[in-house]
Amino acid sequence: RMAAAPPSYCFVAFPPCSKDGLVVFGKNSARPRDEVQEVVYFAAAAHDPGSKVECTYIEIEQVPKTHAVVLSRPSWLWGAEMGANEHGVCVANEAIVTREPASESEALLGMDLVRLGLERGATAKEALDVIVALLEEHGQGGNYYEDGSSCHTFQSAFLIVDRNEAWILETSGKYWAAEKITEGAKCICNQLSLTTKIDAEHPELRNYVRSQGWWNGDSDFNFSEVFSLADDHLACCSGRESLEKQGGEVSAQTMIDVLRDKDSGVCVDSESFLTTASIVSVLPQDPSFPCIHYFTGTPDPSRSIFKPFIFVDDVKLVPKVQSPSFGNDDPAKKIPRFQEKPDRRHELYKAHEWARSLLENDQDKGQKLMRIMLDLEKQGLEAMEDILTRTEVLDPAEVVDLFYDCVDTELKFFK
Numbered sequence: 001r002m003a004a005a006p007p008s009y010c011f012v013a014f015p016p017c018s019k020d021g022l023v024v025f026g027k028n029s030a031r032p033r034d035e036v037q038e039v040v041y042f043a044a045a046a047h048d049p050g051s052k053v054e055c056t057y058i059e060i061e062q063v064p065k066t067h068a069v070v071l072s073r074p075s076w077l078w079g080a081e082m083g084a085n086e087h088g089v090c091v092a093n094e095a096i097v098t099r100e101p102a103s104e105s106e107a108l109l110g111m112d113l114v115r116l117g118l119e120r121g122a123t124a125k126e127a128l129d130v131i132v133a134l135l136e137e138h139g140q141g142g143n144y145y146e147d148g149s150s151c152h153t154f155q156s157a158f159l160i161v162d163r164n165e166a167w168i169l170e171t172s173g174k175y176w177a178a179e180k181i182t183e184g185a186k187c188i189c190n191q192l193s194l195t196t197k198i199d200a201e202h203p204e205l206r207n208y209v210r211s212q213g214w215w216n217g218d219s220d221f222n223f224s225e226v227f228s229l230a231d232d233h234l235a236c237c238s239g240r241e242s243l244e245k246q247g248g249e250v251s252a253q254t255m256i257d258v259l260r261d262k263d264s265g266v267c268v269d270s271e272s273f274l275t276t277a278s279i280v281s282v283l284p285q286d287p288s289f290p291c292i293h294y295f296t297g298t299p300d301p302s303r304s305i306f307k308p309f310i311f312v313d314d315v316k317l318v319p320k321v322q323s324p325s326f327g328n329d330d331p332a333k334k335i336p337r338f339q340e341k342p343d344r345r346h347e348l349y350k351a352h353e354w355a356r357s358l359l360e361n362d363q364d365k366g367q368k369l370m371r372i373m374l375d376l377e378k379q380g381l382e383a384m385e386d387i388l389t390r391t392e393v394l395d396p397a398e399v400v401d402l403f404y405d406c407v408d409t410e411l412k413f414f415k
Contacts, residue, residue, distance in 0.1 A: 003152055005095040005190035006030040006273050008081075009239040009266045010159040011258065012166045013250035015285075017185040017243075022388075023283040025161045026255040027092040028275040028301065029081040030268040031074060032145055036344040037277035038075040039297040039321040039403075041309075042119075044068040044086065055079065055116075056332075057106035057142045060134070066119040070309055072277045072295055075323035075344045076146045076332040079111035082279045085118040086311040088291040089127050090161045090281045094190050095144055095154035098172040098227040099214070102153035103141030108134060110144075110156030110171075117160065124162040128169055128178060131158060132202070135174050148331075148338035159188050163283045163291070170194050170223065175208055177201040177223045185250065187239035192224040238265050252294060252306075252381055255280045260302040267302055274299050280306055282388070290394055292384050297321040297407070298352040303359060303370065305377045307406035308384050312396035316404040320347040320411060348407055351414035372413055380406055 010027040018024045029037065044067050047053075051062040056077040071083035082092035093110040108116075113131045121127030143151045158169040166181040170192055180199040198221070202208075209215045214226050242264040246254045259278050261267055268275045278301040280294040294306035309315075323344040331340045345353070359366035387394055 005097050005154050006032075007190050007265070007268050008092075008094055009259075010082075010092040010094060010188045011185070011239060011243055011255065012159060012161050012181065013185040013243065013255070014166070014181065014183045016183065018250040021285045022251070023161060023163055023166075023285060024250050024252065024255050025090045025092075025159070025279075025281040025283065026259055027082045027159070027279050028259050028266060028268065029072065029277045030273045031081070031276040033272065033274040033276075035146065035276050036075050036323055036346065036349055037072055037081065037297065037299075038323045038346055039070065039072050039277075039295045039318065041070045041315060041317060042066075042068065055112040056109050058108065058138065060108075060138060063120055067122065068311060069115065069118045070293060070295075070311070071115060071118070072279055072297070073111065073115075074146070074276075075346075076330070077109065077111055079109055079113065079115040080118075081111060081114065081277065083114065083118055084281055084291065084293045085121075087122040088163050088283050088287075089118060089121055089124055090279075090283070090293070091117050091127055092159050092279070094157040094159075094188055096157050096170070096190055096192060097229065098155050098192065099229050100155070100172045100227070102155050103139065103173070104143075104151045104153050105141050107139040107141035109142055110140060110154065110158070113140070113156065114158070117158070124160045124165055124167050127160050128158075128167045128200070131160075131169065132176055135171060135176065139174055140171070143337070146332060146338050146341060148336065148340075157188055157192070159186075161281075161283065163285050163287060167200075168194060170227075172227050175202045175205050177205060185240065185243045187243060189239055192228050194223040195225070196220045196222050198223060242266055252280050252282050252292070252384070256294070256301070256306050262302060267300070269300060275301060278304065278306070282384070284388060288393070289388055290399075292388070295321075295403075297346075297348050300356075303356060304352070305373050305406075305410055306380075307377075307403055307410070308380050309403040310394075310399040312400050314400060316401045318404045318407050320407050322346055348411060351411050355414050369413065373410070376406075376409060376413065
């Protein structure tokens with residue numbers, strides 16, 4: 001039996017489930033407990049004809065222009081677990097298991113496809129088209145973990161969102177199907193969720209599953225039933241209930257509360273897995289308002305602070321949430337890979353470890369620290385609320401240091 005996929009949860013809420021003309025996106029990234037996630041920004045760039053881009057395992061053709069992106073990613077790889085671009089597109093992925101074994105041979109990781117979709121797609125649908133074209137051309141495969149002793153491989157699902165619509169894209173090898181969403185709330189987790197409502201699909205999908213004997217062509221085509229392992233297709237998932245419990249007014253704060261909920265299982269803290277980073281994005285349907293992306297950059301959202309980021313030109317970089325770079329000496333880049341594990345902790349991660357031990361060992365001090373932190377977060381949320389309700393246009397100078405300052409303040413509290 002294949003190893004279980006890490007139980008990450010991704011959410012999107014559209015009106016009427018969300019607040020006043022906002023699309024709200026969120027993800028908890030469940031990964032191996034000791035893995036470090038960093039938050040990194042890459043500016044928009046022009047690339048020379050014929051240039052290549054080095055992804056986690058393989059090199060592919062670069063495009064003439066890439067969009068600015070902000071990513072939360074396991075710091076040993078090229079791609080991302082989740083992120084956003086300057087055009088208000090957000091993408092998150094899920095590792096899933098289907099009846100087809102995922103390939104061990106090195107190709108694109110689902111996480112590479114997250115970043116490629118963001119860098120190359122100015123709308124959710126464009127990002128989807130980018131991902132499926134690259135899947136067709138290069139395939140998916142390779143180790144999902146920084147583990148030299150065994151290869152953990154998965155297929156991928158994606159939640160791709162912009163100000164107007166969302167797409168749930170589920171894949172098995174190069175085959176895929178997708179559903180478009182424009183209202184209500186949706187949760188995807190680490191199992192297939194698409195059934196008979198399919199709005200786009202691989203042109204050969206149905207012929208392929210017929211040839212495999214997985215579908216006879218007479219019954220309704222149900223993607224999850226056709227591709228799931230026999231015992232695996234459950235009604236997904238507890239996450240949706242947590243979101244629906246919040247009633248009809250999903251906001252950034254509501255989404256944060258859902259991601260912090262350990263009882264529902266959305267906030268993973270188990271023997272093998274931990275929520276190593278989280279994101280919440282608020283995308284106003286009115287394009288004259290900016291999109292706001294909140295990142296923790298640290299594990300366990302119930303003990304972390306969501307800090308806002310807004311795309312503007314010359315946004316200030318935040319080295320304190322970036323892991324050290326090992327260049328070509330990185331064991332993830334040498335063959336055989338992962339022969340050793342370097343210390344990838346960034347400054348905020350280290351400070352957070354200290355705070356976590358305080359929470360565990362000195363309840364009074366820990367609780368007090370947590371109250372101060374949540375108060376800090378609340379100030380950030382209120383300031384962002386103000387930006388989304390005022391009538392005058394945002395002055396970029398006001399938010400160029402936004403994420404930098406929030407990380408800095410958080411570090412000062414830990415000191």
